[in-house]
Amino acid sequence: MKKSFGPRTLVYPVPVWAVGTYDKEGRPDVAAVAWGGVCCSIPPCVTISLRKATLTYANIMERKAFSINVPSAGLFKEVDYFGLVSGREQDKLCRAGLKAVRCRIADAPYIDEFPLVLECRLLQALEIGLHTAFIGEILDVLADEDVIGEQGFPEMNKIKPVLYSPELHDYYETGALLGKAFQSGKDILQK
């Protein structure tokens, strides 16, 4: 018998990403985002949700572009800080001692110290309620050499991305390899 918790955003796993944007004057800003995920394979798209009151909302509307910066576990305090204050009050990258670099394609900055970066251009803004979902087309994926594995791609266990726990407000690390996708279930398929 399952216990009911009512209507709330209580689900796992949820990512922790830093979203990079430029404001009207070209100043770089970053925001912490946990409401987001991949939303299409062709074209490759990702969605992030933001409140209208945020600087990042205004910047994406202005520039039609953003970056998604995936922190390694060692950067969780920096991303938490990004969620504690608005870029209208503090130069967050400067205060956190991080370096903004202009994306190669998207009109947005990325954070040099973050091991995995998605350059995105805004495809669509969908108003849902308190949050607006921004659908971004992934124009390029950038990764540091030291997180690239033997198969030539950045690996989850080298990046060690951060998970967010809604309601309880905890951050978690990612864990051990469980098995291969599109293979692990073959025994059930064929039984």
Add this chain to the structure above:
Amino acid sequence: MKKSFGPRTLVYPVPVWAVGTYDKEGRPDVAAVAWGGVCCSIPPCVTISLRKATLTYANIMERKAFSINVPSAGLFKEVDYFGLVSGREQDKLCRAGLKAVRCRIADAPYIDEFPLVLECRLLQALEIGLHTAFIGEILDVLADEDVIGEQGFPEMNKIKPVLYSPELHDYYETGALLGKAFQSGKDILQK
């Protein structure tokens, strides 16, 4: 200097969820989904993306409802199997030895063996490209007693949800607690 990987859905962390639906005749089906995330706090909403060719796409369009079933790590083979075959070919829940239970509110089934369940009603279907994003309002959250922690909520480290690694097609476990959100970054805020 970051290496470029081109436009692709290569980002971490990404969830592994099982989506439960009824077809026109009321038969329960489940699909594996990795493209999804929370997308709004008020009303609480979650988005999942599906290809038009899938039975789940047809079922959600018909019933305007679905459940999200969060597997514990021990269920990763079952969820992988859900992604290997269509419900048009096999009764997946039956073959996997899992029990479908009617949701209390949403017109959808949930999987009894999965520790965390979201009951959702369809708010909006947004065609993006190969995938359509379904925005679901979370009507209720259900959880097993044994994953509920001292603070009265289901905990990530008791559920042990599964992560998907796009491109490399691996499943990962979730890992250890890193720290508290909205607290860990206060040193940077105040320095």
